Amino acid sequence: QASLDVDAIRADFPILEREVADGRDLVYLDNAATSQTPDQVVDAIADYYRRYNSNVHRGLHELSQEASVAYENAHDKLAEFVGGEDREEMVFTKNTTEAENLVAFAWGLNELGPGDEVVLTQMEHHASLVTWQQVAEKTGAEVKYIPITDDGYLDMDAAEEMITDDTEMVNVVHVSNTLGTVNPVGDLADIAHDHDAYIFVDGAQAAPTRPVDVQDIDADFYAFSGHKMLGPTGIGCLYGKRHLLADLEPFLYGGEMIERVSYEDATWNDPPWKFEAGTPVIAQGIALAEAVDYLEDVGMENIQAHEEALTEYAYDELTAHDDVDVYGPPGDDRGAAVSFNVDGVHAHDLSSILNDYGVAIRAGDHCTQPLHDTLGVPASARASFYLYNTREEVDALVDAVDEARQLFST
Numbered sequence: 001q002a003s004l005d006v007d008a009i010r011a012d013f014p015i016l017e018r019e020v021a022d023g024r025d026l027v028y029l030d031n032a033a034t035s036q037t038p039d040q041v042v043d044a045i046a047d048y049y050r051r052y053n054s055n056v057h058r059g060l061h062e063l064s065q066e067a068s069v070a071y072e073n074a075h076d077k078l079a080e081f082v083g084g085e086d087r088e089e090m091v092f093t094k095n096t097t098e099a100e101n102l103v104a105f106a107w108g109l110n111e112l113g114p115g116d117e118v119v120l121t122q123m124e125h126h127a128s129l130v131t132w133q134q135v136a137e138k139t140g141a142e143v144k145y146i147p148i149t150d151d152g153y154l155d156m157d158a159a160e161e162m163i164t165d166d167t168e169m170v171n172v173v174h175v176s177n178t179l180g181t182v183n184p185v186g187d188l189a190d191i192a193h194d195h196d197a198y199i200f201v202d203g204a205q206a207a208p209t210r211p212v213d214v215q216d217i218d219a220d221f222y223a224f225s226g227h228k229m230l231g232p233t234g235i236g237c238l239y240g241k242r243h244l245l246a247d248l249e250p251f252l253y254g255g256e257m258i259e260r261v262s263y264e265d266a267t268w269n270d271p272p273w274k275f276e277a278g279t280p281v282i283a284q285g286i287a288l289a290e291a292v293d294y295l296e297d298v299g300m301e302n303i304q305a306h307e308e309a310l311t312e313y314a315y316d317e318l319t320a321h322d323d324v325d326v327y328g329p330p331g332d333d334r335g336a337a338v339s340f341n342v343d344g345v346h347a348h349d350l351s352s353i354l355n356d357y358g359v360a361i362r363a364g365d366h367c368t369q370p371l372h373d374t375l376g377v378p379a380s381a382r383a384s385f386y387l388y389n390t391r392e393e394v395d396a397l398v399d400a401v402d403e404a405r406q407l408f409s410t
């Protein structure tokens with residue numbers, strides 16, 4: 001049972017008091033796309049720029065010292081947030097997409113070749129799916145996809161068969177942004193490691209919404225985005241096991257990521273700085289650390305329980321109508337994304353009508369086009385919930401869907 005004070009939380013998000021669509025209360029249900037930002041995080045960004053803005057990595061003046069310490073400490077905090085040990089296991093990127101590209105190009109391009117296999121799942125986001133496709137094409141490796149079952153779970157029997165001694169990397173989404181499926185990433189890590197393959201877990205929809213422990217999972221790499229967990233855009237996080245980041249070639253080259261440069265060659269800085277070329281995401285890193293404090297004050301278990309209750313309620317209310325198809329596992333066994341279609345109403349039309357009632361959801365393929373092909377639908381509408389949403393907002397969603405139903409049935 002969740003124990004979080006939604007009203008107190010909502011008071012930290014002025015945007016939630018906005019009116020849209022000619023005076024309608026905003027009902028923001030597009031959290032899988034990006035979350036809203038509490039005053040505490042906005043204030044942290046403003047405070048940095050107002051009080052100690054400076055370039056980092058140990059300039060000799062006080063501002064640089066303050067900014068460097070705050071930025072470096074943010075790495076420790078984000079590492080610990082997902083169960084890592086310290087800054088040497090936490091690289092700040094631009095977003096989850098860049099984290100995927102970093103490993104796929106810095107490791108995959110150098111290590112993969114003909115005969116090697118990368119095993120993904122049918123529910124992967126384009127951030128990993130397209131990236132590994134490209135690296136496989138450039139290296140002659142092969143990409144395989146673990147199928148999903150009819151009720152939206154990963155087919156684990158197929159996973160056991162498909163991950164073999166030819167597998168070099170398994171990339172799996174922890175919580176699907178389209179189906180809401182929560183994948184058994186620990187079991188998949190065991191299977192991958194039994195075949196001496198690495199596992200990269202895409203945690204973009206998991207780290208913001210539930211307790212994550214990368215050591216318990218035994219993930220080799222784990223990626224997530226700041227903007228989905230109350231943080232600013234422009235920062236992502238790549239957790240990597242210490243020894244893997246130490247051995248990994250850099251992804252981007254330039255200042256800060258070097259140790260010594262001559263006209264002939266260069267040597268590299270230690271992780272994570274080896275992977276943070278140029279002036280890094282200083283304000284974003286400091287603000288994301290503030291977002292972690294906010295989330296941990298509320299409690300990740302409380303956030304998960306709150307979301308699961310809202311998700312189950314929304315699932316039950318939507319599927320009470322025979323003309324609604326919700327994709328993915330049952331309402332009591334999923335993450336906080338609910339993708340659905342209403343017979344006779346295209347997802348884009350539905351989203352636009354819901355907007356007229358103040359309800360903000362997403363419509364389209366949610367960067368999972370192959371998954372939509374597998375589902376046999378061109379698009380879906382998606383409602384996604386977070387710690388500041390309420391049952392009344394689910395009611396507003398369901399009522400607006402009913403308005404659309406009426407509109408399209410006449």
Ligand SMILES: Cc1ncc(COP(=O)(O)O)c(CN[C@@H](CS)C(=O)O)c1O
Nearest residue numbers: 032033095096097125127177204225367
């Ligand atoms: C599972 C998963 N994996 C990777 C990403 C990419 O995150 P970025 O911060 O955009 O790089 C996302 C972001 N999904 C958004 C934008 S498509 C959605 O509306 O579902 C995701 O959900």
